[in-house]
Amino acid sequence: MHGASGLTQPYHDIKLLFMSETEIYGATITTPDLQTENLSSFDQGWSVLVWNDPINLMDYVVYVFQKVLHMNRSQATKHMMEVHQQGKSLVAHENREKAEHLVHQLQSYGLTATLQGL
């Protein structure tokens, strides 16, 4: 993908949040770089939201979540259903640069994805 986001590393260190009814827990694949990175609080609190729209196919949204966010099929389906039924889903929580990169990637597939600071 071409980009103005400035992210040049392969994106293997996505930190995803999966929300259940009563808790939030993270499934994190973390690279050593991320562990040692000294991120400011500004950089840490950015959410990626995907919003419902009437056009995108459910199968397509599941495919894009798997492709861009590296979710497994079950996770991707859960988030797709959340988008469909609740109007939006929080699909990732990252520092600003990585969250912005994910929004770009999701939008490149035509999903309505936005960035939200916490």
Next chain:
Amino acid sequence: MKIEIHKEAISLHLHRSEAIWLLNTFRCLQQSYETPIERLTDQERSYWKGSLLDPHASSSQLKNESEALELERLIWKGDRLKIVNRWLDQFNDFNPKQEFEFKFLKEEADALLQITNDRRLLLAANHQIREEDMHHDLEKLHQNPKAEALFEIDFLAFVQSAVIHSLEYEPE
């Protein structure tokens, strides 16, 4: 439509009418991609502009980042024009009286999904298609531009589903 999965490519064997629909889709996209953004319809201009933040956020937030997204979306527009032009070349020998094979590399599958989705979303934007329109009964629709848009949106959904499922299979 029948799908043939090769080791490194996928073929869509299209009936005549399906081939005409796909050709029309690519031609319309070619025109949209090559038209400068200032000459597009308001709906299309808004589509290509995109938005980094949800509508409730202040427009002054992340101004530079929003401009970067806008620039990147214009880069996609140019990149996709090159791909569509290449795919249109396949139709040079198209005979509307015969079935047609449209072939693309598996590594281009995502581009096909993105490009067909551009068309679906642009049609929806231009014809102001809403949730309730998507639950239409195609047989009851009258001949009008919105009905034709809904037919094309449905047809491209069919193509997208077929491509997504074909990517899950590996030929022996």
